[in-house]
Amino acid sequence: MPKANHRLTPYLHLESRFKRVHVLRSITHLLRWDQEVLMPTGSAAIRADQLALLDMECSSILHSRRVALLLDKAEAGENALTDWQRANLREMRRLWHRANAIPKRLLNSLHSSTTRAEVRWRRAHEENNFSLLAPLQERVLQVVREKARRLGETLKCSPYDALLDEHDPGRQTREIDALFQALEKGLPPIIERTVQDQAEKPFIPFSGTISIARQRDLGKKLMRCMGFPFDKGRLDESLHPFTEGTSEDLRITSKFDERNFLTGLMGVLHETGHAMYDFGLPPDWFFQPVGRDRGMALHEGMALFLEMIVGRSREFMRFAAPWMQRIFGVSGPAWDAENLYRQATRVSKTLIRMDADEVTYSLHILIRYDLEKEIFDGTLRLKDLPEAWNEKYRQRLGRAPATAREGCLQDSHWPTAYFGYFPSYALGAITASQVYNGLIRERPEAFDAVAMGDFSGLFDWLNQRIYSLGSRFTNHELMEQSTGENLNPDLFLSYLRNKYLPS
Amino acid sequence: MPKANHRLTPYLHLESRFKRVHVLRSITHLLRWDQEVLMPTGSAAIRADQLALLDMECSSILHSRRVALLLDKAEAGENALTDWQRANLREMRRLWHRANAIPKRLLNSLHSSTTRAEVRWRRAHEENNFSLLAPLQERVLQVVREKARRLGETLKCSPYDALLDEHDPGRQTREIDALFQALEKGLPPIIERTVQDQAEKPFIPFSGTISIARQRDLGKKLMRCMGFPFDKGRLDESLHPFTEGTSEDLRITSKFDERNFLTGLMGVLHETGHAMYDFGLPPDWFFQPVGRDRGMALHEGMALFLEMIVGRSREFMRFAAPWMQRIFGVSGPAWDAENLYRQATRVSKTLIRMDADEVTYSLHILIRYDLEKEIFDGTLRLKDLPEAWNEKYRQRLGRAPATAREGCLQDSHWPTAYFGYFPSYALGAITASQVYNGLIRERPEAFDAVAMGDFSGLFDWLNQRIYSLGSRFTNHELMEQSTGENLNPDLFLSYLRNKYLPS
Structure with missing residues (x-):
């Protein structure tokens, strides 16, 4: 085996290492699925150990000096690669950048602060009390800011754009701002007219239960x-x-x-x-x-x-x-x-994102996006979040939640550090x-x-x-390539108009 | 973290490495469970990759030079350890010996030959045809013999004892021979008399089905x-x-x-x-x-x-x-x-081990133990196994299987290299x-x-x-310590007599 390997190119050596990363990740997927679907409740501690170990194994591949050298060599010789191989090499480098921009200490802080904040969020949600969560959310925010700063330096973009890029490669605030402005303008009249129209066309509800x-x-x-x-x-x-x-x-x-x-x-x-x-x-x-x-x-x-x-x-x-x-x-x-x-x-103008329909759904996202940027850059302090949340709902949906549970405590994204995801x-x-x-x-x-x-x-x-x-x-x-143009909010708005307000 | 580690003793360093082995094994357990209980049928290939990778990670810990050095150092300083720690160190060395006695090439041969033989065994079982399995079983046998030879050299015992030791640490052929001779003599009269007695005391069978x-x-x-x-x-x-x-x-x-x-x-x-x-x-x-x-x-x-x-x-x-x-x-x-x-x-004198009752069960094992030793040392050639199997059943149980499916094809232990397990x-x-x-x-x-x-x-x-x-x-x-004496077959025989032949 080692002899044959000597004949492999740097690129092919990388393929075998990234294959290991993929297989490790596929195990992580299965453990997570099991955890949500049928793991016994008392097995959380060993499951956390298992997931942490798999993470560590992935990291140790991506942090190895050997992979860094192989990436440099493969990139120097990328003219010999096919289009798909070149694209693969680009994605390898992307994963490498992300992994190496964040020191292990910071990863540990991220893990421990979000684990604590998520547990607290459940309690705060249950007790309907945002102030319980606020201090732990503040800690998560500090760690996220440091992570974003480091990623931004590596990727040569703003810290918040570096967070966006994690979930949606290449997307930037500037583009999203423009798209969301169009929705902010276009959605409310569609919502208002649809609600009025539908009030005159009731449907027949079914009663009883389905097993x-x-x-x-x-x-x-x-x-x-x-x-x-x-x-x-x-x-x-x-x-x-x-x-x-x-x-x-x-x-x-x-x-x-x-x-x-x-x-x-x-x-x-x-x-x-x-x-x-x-x-x-x-x-x-x-x-x-x-x-x-x-x-x-x-x-x-x-x-x-x-x-x-x-x-x-x-x-x-x-x-x-x-x-x-x-x-x-x-x-x-x-x-x-x-x-x-x-x-x-x-x-319907529900206050809960997860219950929202096709037309109002994006408005819930617009609200979160605005607030998230303000929280991230410090313009909005956490203690003021509940009132800011309610105010946004009042402006955009015409009604505000009566409680934090129906308000800023409804999603677990922020306590689990999913900034840039909404x-x-x-x-x-x-x-x-x-x-x-x-x-x-x-x-x-x-x-x-x-x-x-x-x-x-x-x-x-x-x-x-x-x-x-x-x-x-x-x-x-x-x-x-697939639709003939870049993301165009007008297509979404006309689709909604055609469907919900047919003339 | 690395700083604190410098203060750890070699023994404690070993503990942290064997902890990783344990967590990796706990993941393997879960993947195997999932495979048998709910994995989609088409996912066997990725599952095999996952299991192989976890195995490789375990091996790489046990094969590392660092662990070898740490074991030597820890053993040199074992006077400073508690009883439990010393026992732990002994078990670490045991695992290390087993892992390092077998070269990677041999592990791969073992894996590939048993994977093929198990698939073939299923077909042979279905088609009721031992000759379909024989060539692949022969290959498995060759690999098992090499593994046993190497293990025997490391553990300083006979090759077959080295196989026994894998499943039942410290057990040797000599001891088993003596125990099984006692059963061979003691069981048949208990079986005969019980079958006669029970014929006169029928039970009331229940009819119908239970969901x-x-x-x-x-x-x-x-x-x-x-x-x-x-x-x-x-x-x-x-x-x-x-x-x-x-x-x-x-x-x-x-x-x-x-x-x-x-x-x-x-x-x-x-x-x-x-x-x-x-x-x-x-x-x-x-x-x-x-x-x-x-x-x-x-x-x-x-x-x-x-x-x-x-x-x-x-x-x-x-x-x-x-x-x-x-x-x-x-x-x-x-x-x-x-x-x-x-x-x-x-x-009842069933021919199928898995259906056997408490009294006859061990006779099925005695037959397999005898045959397995003969197959392993080459005294019995595989082509003669079906007839030898039937002959043993005739001698010990008074009846022989009519087909290989009810005979030597009923268990998957041998095709999967579980020699020394029965x-x-x-x-x-x-x-x-x-x-x-x-x-x-x-x-x-x-x-x-x-x-x-x-x-x-x-x-x-x-x-x-x-x-x-x-x-x-x-x-x-x-x-x-727990029962006052070493394994004593007479206790088993008197237990059976008291239960099945009360005077």
């Missing part, structure tokens, strides 16, 4: 129709829906409610959207950085496309209604496709509508076929244009 | 009564019952059959016996080699004690029958404690009866209390005498 076993059966049936490969994946149940794994073993969950089957179903669709992207990633590059997804905005876009655009369409409901009737054993006007569509597209959700919504535009322009029949339960054209197109490209291109290149 | 959900509920109820800590463990279902994990996250499975609830229940008891041992291991030494169990014969002994001696006792059935009636919703004479006891202690089962049976003797001598009321569902005295005693000692003593020391 969770039947809801899971329906979920699996629909997933099969969409091509979810159950020989490499599972559907389970957890407190919040999520997707974990790699395309070789990918597990999604949803949260089911006997009194409201629609939330469970939409969870299934959302996570199936994430999963289908992962399943479609380029198999030849499975173990390599270039074989990974192109960041969270696009990933969220793929999930929202399936949940919001496909799942909340008349075509989908025409296909799904008979399956609901059959698997749930129900009938009557509440289970009619048009009635189900009306219910799934209901717009924008992905709204960027994902814009992405989804733009992808939809591209699809119906090029393959209009593919969307119509959904009504007959035929998803093949739709996923073929997504596969060709997005999934199979992995991280071969930058985010901006990928959007231009 | 698997109810069988699981009963299993969990009984496990709770026995003190199985569900905050650190689970019960699931798989093709064969097994236990995987560590005392911080321990998962057992059973296989349930709607038409025969007794097999599922006995599987639950057997695996709970394994689990209670693991849960009772010394918590202060959780991450260290000395905190592990004292080998497979003792582990099997703990499982057989709970399944065969406790589970198939009148006391247990008096406690369990009302729970069966309540949870299964059944009644009538078939569900009477005495009738259940008769059924659970039924002796004796553990019969040694476990002897251990169990000896432990039972010790318990009723010292705490007779503890066994009686089982009838009232009180297992505390029983597990207290096991905990003090066996579980909590981990690998602090050698196998032989442990048996002498």
Whole structure:
């Protein structure tokens, strides 16, 4: 073995090291899934040890002198590489930069401060008392600022842009500001008119309960129709829906409610959207950085496309209604496709992001993005956050939460140091509508076929244009190639107008 | 951190390295459990990569020059250590010897030859054709012989003893030969007389089916009564019952059959016996080699004690029958404690080891032990195995299998290179009866209390005498301390006579 290795190029040596990183990460995915789905409650300590050790093993590969030397050599000889190899080398360097910009001491501080803050956040949420969380949130913030400063120096960008880049490579505040300004202007009139319109068109609510076993059966049936490969994946149940794994073993969950089957179903669709992207990633590059997804905005876009655009369409409901009737054993006007569509597209000014509909959702994100920047740069002090939060909701949604639990304590992102993550959700919504535009322009029949339960054209197109490209291109290149232009908020706004305010 | 480390002794440095080995192994346990219980069928390739990588990480710790130096230094200064630390150091050296005796090339051959042979074994079993397996079994045998030779040189014992030592530290052929000769002589008359006696005392069979959900509920109820800590463990279902994990996250499975609830229940008891041992291991030494169990014969002994001696006792059935009636919703004479006891202690000359009862079970092992030694040293050629197998069954049980599937193809141990493992089962049976003797001598009321569902005295005693000692003593020391003498086959034979042939 060592003899053969001597003949490998520096680039190929790197491939074998990054393969190890990938396999270690695939184990981490499985442990996290298990932790959320079926780990005994008392096993948290050993699980934390296991995850920390896997992290350490990954770090020790990325921090090794040998990898640093190999990267330099491979880059010096990159003319001999194929396009995919060059893109892979770029992604390796990206991971290397991120890993080496942050000293181990800082990683440890990040880990310990977020672990404490998350536990405290649960209590603060339960007791509805933000001041319990504030001091620990302050500590997290200090560590995040130091991390962002160091990353910014390495990546040669502002600290906050360095945080954005972690979740959504190449995205910058300037671009997001412009996109979100357009939404800030365009969304409120759509929301107002839709709420008024819908008040005159009530839907028929269904009463009674649907067992969770039947809801899971329906979920699996629909997933099969969409091509979810159950020989490499599972559907389970957890407190919040999520997707974990790699395309070789990918597990999604949803949260089911006997009194409201629609939330469970939409969870299934959302996570199936994430999963289908992962399943479609380029198999030849499975173990390599270039074989990974192109960041969270696009990933969220793929999930929202399936949940919001496909799942909340008349075509989908025409296909799904008979399956609901059959698997749930129900009938009557509440289970009619048009009635189900009306219910799934209901717009309401909820104060809770996770309950928000397709139209108001991005407004919740805009609020968080504004506040997060102010908290990060220190303009807004944490003690003033609850009131600032309420004020933003008053301005944007016309109503404010009565409690912190319905307000700034509702999300766990900040206590767990996920600064720079929120924008992905709204960027994902814009992405989804733009992808939809591209699809119906090029393959209009593919969307119509959904009504007959035929998803093949739709996923073929997504596969060709997005999934199979992995991280071969930058985010901006990928959007231009697949949809003809960079993220355009007007496409999202017109999509909403066409759907919610048809003339 | 590095500064503080400089002050650590060589021994403490070793502890931190073996902690990493332990955490890596705990991850391996979880991946194996997942593989058997719920992994999607198409995910075998990535799972193999994951397991291989974890193995490699363990090996690289055990093969490092640094660990070799630290072991030498720690042993030179072992006078300064406590008894437990010295025992821990002995176990570290044991693991180090085993790891370093086998070169990486040989490990790879072992892995690839057994992977191929196991797949072929499944086909041979299905097609009932031993000649399909023979060539791949021959290859496995060659690799096992080389491994045993190298281990024997390192451990200064015969190659076959080196294999025995792997599963049951310190056990030697000479001792096993003597024990098994006593069983070979003592068991047949007990079997013959019991079969005759029982023919005159039929039991009332129950008819119908019991749903698997109810069988699981009963299993969990009984496990709770026995003190199985569900905050650190689970019960699931798989093709064969097994236990995987560590005392911080321990998962057992059973296989349930709607038409025969007794097999599922006995599987639950057997695996709970394994689990209670693991849960009772010394918590202060959780991450260290000395905190592990004292080998497979003792582990099997703990499982057989709970399944065969406790589970198939009148006391247990008096406690369990009302729970069966309540949870299964059944009644009538078939569900009477005495009738259940008769059924659970039924002796029959089955040809299948896994279906064997308490009395005949060890005979199946004796046959395998004889054949295995002959195969290993080349006296018996593989092509002659099926006939030799049948001949042994004819001699020992008075009947021979009609097919290879019921004969030498029934177990997967040999294709997967588990030579030296079979004796553990019969040694476990002897251990169990000896432990039972010790318990009723010292705490007779503890066994009686089982009838009232009180297992505390029983597990207290096991905990003090066996579980909590981990690998602090050698196998032989442990048996002498806990039961007053070394393994004694006469105790097992008298236990069987008292139970099955009461005068």
